[in-house]
Amino acid sequence: MTGIRELARHLDISIGTVSRALNGKPDVNEETRRRVLEAAEKLGYVANQSGRALRKGSTGVIGFMMQTGREITGQGDTFFMSVFDGVQTVLARHRLDLVALLCSSEEDPQAYLRRVVARGFADGIILSATRRHDERFEFLARSNIPFIALGRSLTDVGQSWFDLDFEGMADTAIDRLVSHGHRHIAVTRPHDDMNLGYVFVDRCRQALARHGLTLDEAHVFRSTPNEAGGYQIARDLIACKKRPTAVVLVNEAIAIGLYRGLNEAGVKPGRDIAVIGRQSPHSQFLSPRLTCFSLALRELGSSLAESLLATMPAYSKHYPDAAARRLWPMDLVPGESDIFNL
Amino acid sequence: MTGIRELARHLDISIGTVSRALNGKPDVNEETRRRVLEAAEKLGYVANQSGRALRKGSTGVIGFMMQTGREITGQGDTFFMSVFDGVQTVLARHRLDLVALLCSSEEDPQAYLRRVVARGFADGIILSATRRHDERFEFLARSNIPFIALGRSLTDVGQSWFDLDFEGMADTAIDRLVSHGHRHIAVTRPHDDMNLGYVFVDRCRQALARHGLTLDEAHVFRSTPNEAGGYQIARDLIACKKRPTAVVLVNEAIAIGLYRGLNEAGVKPGRDIAVIGRQSPHSQFLSPRLTCFSLALRELGSSLAESLLATMPAYSKHYPDAAARRLWPMDLVPGESDIFNL
DNA sequence: TTGGCTTCCGTAAACGTTTACGATACTATG
DNA sequence: CATAGTATCGTAAACGTTTACGGAAGCCAA
Incomplete structure (x- = not known):
């Protein structure tokens, strides 16, 4: 079965x-x-991909770019796999396929993207792990290829983006902790390249200010967004000369490392220090159960896909009112890691 | 810059x-x-992908098939991301690109694969999450497309595969536990579709037999290979009328759920029960630190890629002695979860 | 000078599909 | 019956690249 010609001859x-x-x-x-x-x-x-793409100028493929061999997102595997699934339910309606474009740790992301785009690999691209200043946006905008970002950036070329509502998370977490009597609240943030850190810490500062409180700069903890980073934060936290009574974690993966670090110092979450974090596959299996912010991953994926399609001329008419820029809400899931009054 | 023609005219x-x-x-x-x-x-x-692929009959793309929205592997994100990175170092030598082919949870994997292959999307395919009986092997063999599996299967069409050396893991774990005086050892296994369970449990049984011990069938615990599965195992374990003094976990993600379940019942790993598991991003942050089996993920990826290329005529001459079927060794990383003598 | 060899390059066909265009047959309408 | 309109289909060009083939030029030996 070499192609359409045989099928035609057969019929x-x-x-x-x-x-x-x-x-x-x-x-x-x-x-x-x-x-x-x-x-x-x-x-x-099944129609040959290359022939069809060559003639039509489009491939029917949407690419989700990720970088391998690195831990820069701080998200677990279920995070992306669930988001993917949501994306696919929307793409399937238009016979579009989703593939993950894997950029090796040995290749420059910018160069990789250039290669992918120039080769005409995908009709649209979803970026993740966006940086505070991300030249990929400028390149994609120049190349005139539809794309959307999962994550905000200071680089603004009028692109669409989705991001988690870290502002809402900051407000809710701070209000909750303050209402329980906490006055010295620490926050975490990933390294300086990620925009997330600035957004989150700034909003926490504002939320505290509304209560007449200030955010001690010594209580802003930087770390890699992985388990080891959480452990490091615990040690930094304990070494603080004025130890905070609560801490809010902005990354998924760091809670378990933090727990370990605290426990080693005899500081018990939920009793000696309040901890609020992000939901992950294991957050409910920590002891004490982590009070965390959850979100609907599949739905986020679907919405993300709709916003991307809204920017693509061939599909935009189906999504006239897909929001171009959106903060995805998170819900507080009460656990046992923050329930104590001072 | 539409294509080679402009470049030619320019020169x-x-x-x-x-x-x-x-x-x-x-x-x-x-x-x-x-x-x-x-x-x-x-x-x-950069040469247009479609035109080149159409003419050459090959795409320069290797696909790694995964299923989204499901938790069937029990591996964390670092597992695959590290393996990918290893694969890419080898593929880059031949200007091949790696993409993850994402099969939606709403689509039949077999149908998806058929579509991908018929469209001529990839020159070679890596399968993961292989099942005990996996019709994808037969299909790919019939389609005459190079592929390799990460994981063994009973379905044998002469394909190449890689898998973790669960036999070695079983031997080492059992010997170690027995030498510490354990006589009643439990083992875990994923659900019946996965070949891994049979392989591992069988080998544990043999290893015990060498010490004159038998594996109590009531001490073989089935579970989903995720955190919740671990929790379930803990409860089953405690409900056992003759409780084992040690347990060996074959999946990555289940340790934390198991810990939680044990702790809730006042059973402390490393004191009341010995636990040996698999290394994961958080295994060293559990308390007590998990004694686990680790493996070189990047190197596994590279080796996997070499074995795949060895089956592809265009590249096989570069890898004359790449093993077609290989068990990847794992090393025991001593922790504190199994150190106690009976 | 002639012939053969080598080096380099241009020409054109081919890959499998989509689609603009035109052709045919049929229907309806006057 | 003539004409216009419609439904359906075939033809062929085009997408961007690779590559088999042949040709031109230069060189060297006989």
């Missing part, structure tokens, strides 16, 4: 008609269309 | 020569080659 009709029948074009008799679809199904014919 | 030579120059073909003057490469670099020309 004794022209390849043009076969193509039209398969692609749902109007100029074809319904009876012939049925025959074509039937034969295609029986013979397992 | 005032024919497109044939440009193509030959770019592809390192011999029939081209070194000076012109230099000029071509220089101009391509300057103008940011």
